[in-house]
Amino acid sequence: MDIVDQSLSVKRLEERLAKTTDDRQRQMLSVVLEHLAAEADISLERLLATLAPTPAYHLWANGADYGPKGRDGVAEFYTQLVRDKRGVLEFDITRIVVDDATVVTEGWIRAINQGRLAKTRGYDVDDDDAHYLVTSRVVIFWPFNEAGEMLGEDGYSNWDAKAGWRKLSEDELPEVYKALFAPA
Numbered sequence: 001m002d003i004v005d006q007s008l009s010v011k012r013l014e015e016r017l018a019k020t021t022d023d024r025q026r027q028m029l030s031v032v033l034e035h036l037a038a039e040a041d042i043s044l045e046r047l048l049a050t051l052a053p054t055p056a057y058h059l060w061a062n063g064a065d066y067g068p069k070g071r072d073g074v075a076e077f078y079t080q081l082v083r084d085k086r087g088v089l090e091f092d093i094t095r096i097v098v099d100d101a102t103v104v105t106e107g108w109i110r111a112i113n114q115g116r117l118a119k120t121r122g123y124d125v126d127d128d129d130a131h132y133l134v135t136s137r138v139v140i141f142w143p144f145n146e147a148g149e150m151l152g153e154d155g156y157s158n159w160d161a162k163a164g165w166r167k168l169s170e171d172e173l174p175e176v177y178k179a180l181f182a183p184a
Contacts, residue, residue: 002174003133004090004110006040012093012107024148025098031150032103032142042087044078052149059155067153074152085180088112091138103142109157110135112168112177124161131173134165 013033020026031050038046048071055074057067068077081087089111097104113121116128123134136159143151 003172009036009091009093016096024100027148028103028144042082050150052145052151055152057152084117086111086113088177101144106139109138122161123165125165131168132165133168
């Protein structure tokens with residue numbers, strides 16, 4: 001079994017969707033589910049199709065909003081995620097709250113990052129070339145407009161720079177992650 005389950009967030013949304021009876025809330029949960037599935041598949045086209053025409057991400061850390069704004073900004077955000085080879089992750093959603101305007105997900109994100117990238121993201125790792133399992137606690141608000149379009153993401157995360165990571169051995173790395181570093 002791989003150290004991260006990229007499909008876990010989708011499974012959690014499917015479980016919640018199966019228990020939800022309100023049509024509006026089911027539609028919103030379905031959009032978030034598709035968005036998370038597109039992220040797991042690294043499908044930019046599918047991901048952008050889940051968003052309103054002018055999405056805005058508000059990704060809060062250390063008192064500042066680092067989120068991309070507009071369709072081009074969001075596309076560049078996900079393109080950079082692929083370039084950084086940080087798309088192999090698990091969102092272990094432990095709570096889902098939904099009303100007629102917002103879906104809220106809370107849980108742990110466990111991602112595999114190369115050392116130099118983990119450092120730039122704030123983790124106090126010791127080897128630029130090693131690979132690490134980095135962990136953060138995340139709450140994401142997924143706002144929707146009256147038309148049922150997802151307006152973006154409002155995310156809040158917290159991690160321990162000194163203890164929120166673990167160096168991985170080569171045999172712990174999933175094949176999907178190793179393939180990112182294979183010669184073209």
